[in-house]
Amino acid sequence: MFPTPIAQTSQPVQWLYRIALPVLLVVWLLPLIAIALTSLRGPADIFAGNYWGTPTQWQIASNYLAIFQGTPLARYLLNSFLITVPAVIGAVALSCLSGFALGIYRFRMNLPVFFLFVAGNFVPFQILMVPVRTLSLHLGLYDSVLGLVLFHTAFQSGFCTFFMRNFILELPGELIDAARMDGATEWQIFRRVVLPLVRPAIAAVSILIFTFVWNDYFWATVLIQGDHAMPVTAGLRALNGQWVAQWHLVAAGSLVAALPPVAIFFLKQRDFIAGLTMGATKG
Template sequence: MKRTLFYIFATLLVLVWLMPFVITMFTSVKSMDELMMGRRWWEPPKELRFENYATAWQDANMGRYFMNTFIITVPSVLGALFLSSLGAFALAWYDFRLSKTILMIFVGGMLIPFQMLLIPVYRMSISFGIYDSYIGVILFHIAFQLGFCTFFLRNFMKTIPASIFDAAMIDGAGHFLIYRRIVLPLVVPAMAALGILEFTWIWNDYLWSLILIQSDRFKPVTLGLVNLQGQWITSWNVMAAGSIIAAVVPLVVFLLFQRYFIEGLTVGSVKG
């Protein structure tokens, strides 16, 4: 009886969670006349209009925005993973005076609302000459994701037996060699899970791109969707189609690497 109730509740919860996505799918293949005239916006379309996707791709210049998003997302994810793995290695295995203080700074930075940092980040990007450029958005993504990544990887590295490092140091291995040849292969599942999360978060980012980018040639896909909004009326069907197109890439990345994601979240949960 408990299992039956659990599956019923879980099914209802999944259906409620998927409802906005399903409604968006329906909206993306409806005509504007059907959207304006119909009151039941949750109903399936009477006539499928797949040309909305072609319109969204052409009118919003999605190809260019997709390339911009890849240029911003991939270096940001790789940079955040590399720097956070170095910081996590130092905080996990080296006992120095300010180690706990530095860890608390990383954790405290995660608790600061991003809205409080909009004006300081905007002024800093202008003063350093990186406003309205790829490098500016990439650097700030790396900086703001560094705290969570370091905290996540540091806790994972703490589960590695210390005898492995002692044996490597007895054999004459240096610190960076231990990091490169021992630590990195052991934390691949955790870094894979973290990389999927970071890729999804940075790909879907709208706030920092809006603050740090002004030129159309640097805008990512999340800002490109704004071009589909008209001055007097918005084609919601075309905008929904553009949103579906933008969501395809992180969805495909998650489906391709979900095995590593689940492995990274569950590794170390069982001893023996």
Template structure:
């Protein structure tokens, strides 16, 4: 049973909705507004305890100081080096595993699919010690490829679930018709299934890009120096030993949030199409 549209409710309920919605929106945006305000607040205001009042002046030079006084550029580059291969690897693997699990009927298909799904229910905190020991033993600790390979392995389960269900919803008659014509399996995948999955690929790429870019836990567990740390782990190192440079941390946080936001707006059309495809069937 679906909830009634707000237009069909009583006038009093509609007025309460119109009042509660902006209030909830402001409450939700309040932390982000606070970070944005702190990012242009001079350090002298923070030293005097002026955290929420009007700043004495707008210190836009904080954004330049982040690059001049900290390795922010290196952190951003590290994030791209880790995130882009992870997105490509996880999506490419999930395309093939999703195709195999959705199209081929073999013994153990459902069990194998459940194994992919089961990995998503494992609390990642309990994997911290074994994963860190594994990267140390393989010589991949504090490296780009170590962090990227782990993210690919950890994200493939969710991506396979996404892709398998998407391919399962495609018309199976297309594949059967291609097989009748004698088309090879890899050509069916490349020329028939893959073009139909562009909205799903775009939606999944945006999701995985956001997950990996915003990851903080594994970035701090598997890296320890600016040479390999992504921006999420690098932001925590902007504070000095005795002085908390919150104006620089806030400016760096705003800069760190820009790539996922820009990617979403660039891929918004395909992202929404991928999530809503088949919703009205």
């Protein structure tokens, strides 16, 4: 039923694994290596087609300084934080409440309501482009940070509720019953019993949603037009010149834009792994 551990396989399979793993890792990293090298090149190398060779002109500091001095990249990064952080807080907070209700209480419409949250994750987001844009125009939220925050909060709440409900459902019912017998209110049970127990799950889903919202490009281009609210993923196109594509600046900006989610993952990877494996073992 489960794959055999590599250490227990035959010798040829182990040798194949040791050879194939580094090769596949290098192939997977090739695009990142190309972007990193491009961010250190001068424009002459790119125009000459020198994409993979050693740069003839190293611009390690000048390219990264140029994206902050000559473009509004710093503003885009700030906008991304202003959009992502409130959206993560809102989606996770709402999902903890809805997950608690769906995981603890038993009522007739429990499963249909839960399936509504799950079904929303399967709707292709492209078909929502026109109604969401029209709704944001009617509500006066188009081309604003608040509009993008509210959209991401609503759109990510379905996945977060699915995630949190399943974790809360695995909590021992005896804990909830004991708290009620001690006179705790439902809010006290949620805040003092449930939340501390699902803290690893909250950390895991927060990292996932931070990555999803930070890397969003589609909705940033649909709902935002001006630089005042443009996140960094959509703002990278401003690093190109009007007539000439400045790929060395785009590459440098892409690496800078990728740093926050990567840094958060490595700083919180222990909580992330603990949240994903929570409830995987019994006893």
